[in-house]
Amino acid sequence: QQQVKQSPQSLIVQKGGISIINCAYENTAFDYFPWYQQFPGKGPALLIAIRPDVSEKKEGRFTISFNKSAKQFSLHIMDSQPGDSATYFCAAGTGTASKLTFGTGTRLQVTL
Amino acid sequence: DGGITQSPKYLFRKEGQNVTLSCEQNLNHDAMYWYRQDPGQGLRLIYYSQIVNDFQKGDIAEGYSVSREKKESFPLTVTSAQKNPTAFYLCASKPGTSDSLYGYTFGSGTRLTVV
Numbered sequence: 001q002q003q004v005k006q007s008p009q010s011l012i013v014q015k016g017g018i019s020i021i022n023c024a025y026e027n028t029a030f031d032y033f034p035w036y037q038q039f040p041g042k043g044p045a046l047l048i049a050i051r052p053d054v055s056e057k058k059e060g061r062f063t064i065s066f067n068k069s070a071k072q073f074s075l076h077i078m079d080s081q082p083g084d085s086a087t088y089f090c091a092a093g094t095g096t097a098s099k100l101t102f103g104t105g106t107r108l109q110v111t112l
Numbered sequence: 113d114g115g116i117t118q119s120p121k122y123l124f125r126k127e128g129q130n131v132t133l134s135c136e137q138n139l140n141h142d143a144m145y146w147y148r149q150d151p152g153q154g155l156r157l158i159y160y161s162q163i164v165n166d167f168q169k170g171d172i173a174e175g176y177s178v179s180r181e182k183k184e185s186f187p188l189t190v191t192s193a194q195k196n197p198t199a200f201y202l203c204a205s206k207p208g209t210s211d212s213l214y215g216y217t218f219g220s221g222t223r224l225t226v227v
Contacts, residue, residue, distance in 0.1 A: 009152070034215050043116075043202050043218030044155070089154060098143060098162060099170070100216065104154040 003027050004092050006103025013110050019077040021106045023090035026071065030092040034100070035064065035075050038087045047088070048075070080110045115139065118203050118219035124227050125190065125197060133188045133222045135203035142207060144186035145216065148172060149200040158201075161186055190224065198226050 005024045013019045023033075031052055036044035050057045050064045050073065057064045063076040077084055090103040116137045125131045137144065143162045147155040157170030161180040175194025180186055186205075190197045200223050204216040 006154070036215075036218075041221070043118075043204070043220050044216075045218065046215035049215055099145075099157065099160060101157075102147075102155040104152060 003101045004090060004103045006090050006106060008106060009104070010107045011109070013077075013080045013108065015080065015082060015110055015112050017080050017110075019080045019084065019108055019110070020074060021088055021090070021108070022072065022074045023092075023103050024070075024072045025092050027092070027094075027101075028071070029094050030101075032093045033064070033066065033073050034091050034093075035062075036089045036091065036102075038089065038105075044089055077108075080108075082110045082112060084108060085110050116203055116205055116217055116219035118201075118222050120222060121220070123222055123224045125224060126227060128192045130189055130191050131224065133190070133201055133203075133224070135186045135188065135219060136184055137186075137203075137205045137217075137219075138184060139205055139207075139217060140183070141205035141217070142183070143205060144180070145204040145206075146170075146176070146178065146186070146188045147202045147204065149202055149221075155202065158188065197224055199224060 034049035035047045037047045038044040048059050048062050052068050061078045066073045087105045087107050089105050091100040093100040119134045145160040146158040156172050158176050159178040161167035177189045200221050202221045203219045206216050
């Protein structure tokens with residue numbers, strides 16, 4: 001059972017544009033929602049994370065928007081840069097996040 | 113520098129062979145994890161351990177085994193029972209009790225190929 005659905009599978013954005021990646025979850029017990037960034041041949045790195053007591057969290061050019069009633073959350077990358085080209089994973093976990101469930105990933109390409 | 117070291121970076125396995133992937137961390141993290149990554153399928157949890165000498169099966173544990181004899185080490189053995197072992201394997205760790213917003217720290221992965 002896929003508990004975290006991520007879309008789109010791939011995304012091409014022009015430099016300076018906004019990249020938007022969406023995730024939806026089923027398990028209402030999830031209370032921790034991180035996003036990871038992965039470059040080819042490397043392990044994922046934590047980008048930003050949110051708990052459901054807030055609807056938005058911003059760190060630099062990266063923003064998570066969270067809609068608890070719709071069980072959806074999204075990552076917005078403002079002023080997208082070629083260096084942002086990577087695969088992005090959403091994830092969800094419970095409590096101390098002893099176990100995370102990952103989405104299937106979005107491959108982002110930022111063109112000049 | 114603190115971090116997670118996975119070795120080897122590339123590994124080739126013959127049919128019917130067991131192979132062991134190494135994962136060592138010097139972050140003093142309590143919890144450690146093994147994930148398998150396949151194209152289009154994201155990361156799937158194989159095994160995890162929250163404390164020394166204890167570990168739990170993840171979603172795809174069949175054909176794999178682990179041990180956690182030391183806090184720093186969490187090796188993964190891919191046995192001959194795993195019928196489709198070709199994948200990118202990722203080890204991760206996390207502090208056991210601190211704010212989970214710190215997230216997981218991942219290693220750089222081991223790419224296993226069956227030849």
